[in-house]
Amino acid sequence: KVYEAVTPRTKAVLAVHLFGRPLDWTALQSAVDPGIHLLEDAAGALGARWQGMPCGGLGAMGCLSFHPRKIVTTGEGGAVTTGDGELAAAIRRLRHHGLDPNADIASPSTNYRLADILCAVGLPQLRRLDELLAERARVAAGYAERLDGVVDLPGADEGDTHGWQAYVIRLDRREEAMNALRAEGIEVQIGTYALHHLSAYRDQGPFPCADAAFERALALPLHSRLTDAELDRVAEGIRRFA
Ligand SMILES: Cc1ncc(COP(=O)(O)O)c(C=O)c1O
Structure with missing residues (x-):
């Protein structure tokens, strides 16, 4: 199905680990051209593992949700995961109105910050x-x-x-x-x-x-x-x- 849905205009595929069930990552990789970025919706998959590897750490980026129905909750909010330093820097800028470390805004964004108070609610749960x-x-x-x-x-x-x-x-x-x-x-x-x-x-x-x-x-x-x-x-x- 993914293979059929991909067109020459496709830049990325966002795949879901639904309800915390790791999706078949090998099948996904083999369905799309290696030039297409694979992103993970790991909203409900914090702690889940595909063949021993953490969901949210398989693709170029993943997202986690801390909504009340999730494994760790801060009431609302979430996090983006990536192993790519450039992407991480871009996400940090986008989270904070597009502001870069030189106090410039090269590309505007809005406020996606997770409040410190909410992090204080989530961190003890993460430790457990x-x-x-x-x-x-x-x-x-x-x-x-x-x-x-x-x-x-x-x-x-x-x-x-x-x-x-x-x-x-x-x-x-x-x-x-x-x-x-x-x-x-x-x-x-x-x-x-x-x-x-x-x-x-x-x-x-x-x-x-x-x-x-x-x-x-x-x-x-x-x-x-x-x-x-x-x-x-x-x-x-x-x-x-x-
Ligand atoms: C698979 C999946 N993706 C995305 C979301 C959205 O997460 P949030 O409500 O934190 O934006 C949820 C939560 O409802 C979800 O279960």
Whole structure:
């Protein structure tokens, strides 16, 4: 699909490690010409690893999100990752109105700074990242144990480490399950939206896979303090609609 979408005008491809699941980087690399920059949307993949290498560190640049539904949160905000010094300097300028170290603005930008106060909220979480990831992996394993063979379960490819930003299952009776579980006080969510169903992005052609994902995907509660009894309760609710 990526191969088909690339045209002579394509300068970069922005690929998503969705819900913390590392995408197949080799497949992506082989689908595009080496002159095209590969960028990573690692918004939900802090701590996830593709074949041992950190997501956000694979392409020319990556972005992380610190939104409340993410693994580390500062309420709002995010970060850009890159191993390229020139890009890093450019990003620092763009973050700060385009101002360079000589106090000149050669190319204007706006204010993309993450406030120091928010960094003070995020840094202690970053120091505990391994612990946070382990707890999320515990919850994911707990769901997998309870729902294996019942619904379509998420998982990483062999050799990859999932970051478990979200635990999104797929089931045909998603809508019924979502309404019933919510009525019982279990906060499940639509797993993912399909852009072409939203007014601003309509009429761009058929996207049957996005349709199916939108109709069937359900995000289960996922935070580091979920107990076994709570996992039992969610799984029991899901089983009724499988
Ligand atoms: C895959 C992905 N990309 C981008 C974003 C946007 O992140 P933010 O809300 O921090 O701009 C999100 C978060 O909702 C996300 O999950």
